[in-house]
Amino acid sequence: MSTSYNVLYDSFFALIEKDIDFFLYNNVSNEEAMQIAKNRAKGYLVEAITKFKISCSSDLTLNLDDENEELSDTLTTTEINLLSSLMREKYFERDFSLLKAFQLQFSPKDLQVFSPANERKTFMDMFESIKKENRVLMDNYSSRDRLTGRLKTIDYSKYQNE
Structure with a gap:
């Protein structure tokens, strides 16, 4: 039981097509x-898995098997979409880093000629929107059973004194 890297790649490629x-x-x-x-x-998949493991509570191991190009777990559609969304975030994070470096190389006057402030702001707003969307997706994922999609609840009756 596993998930091919290609399933995740295809989902990611659809997001950035x-x-x-x-x-x-x-x-x-x-x-x-x-x-x-x-x-x-x-590379984006590895970074997405790392973020997923840090940010979500899950019983998935998400071990990479590079020889067979597959993950150790059989992922649900929700998990595939979540990981590909995190891959997209990591992809744009690299552009965000380049944008920051670009800003340091030029004076504000140069940037007005070569990179209008509106375009930079639009990109930064889009990147922040992607990050926020992913936080919401991870929070929703963590609060639900991974297979049924039902909200996780606490059975308080287990903790009552008899």
């Missing part, structure tokens, strides 16, 4: 380009 730069590589075949995209996605 409009970003042509992620899939466009010079002087390589389509197969080589897809392999490069998958290698990049693997």
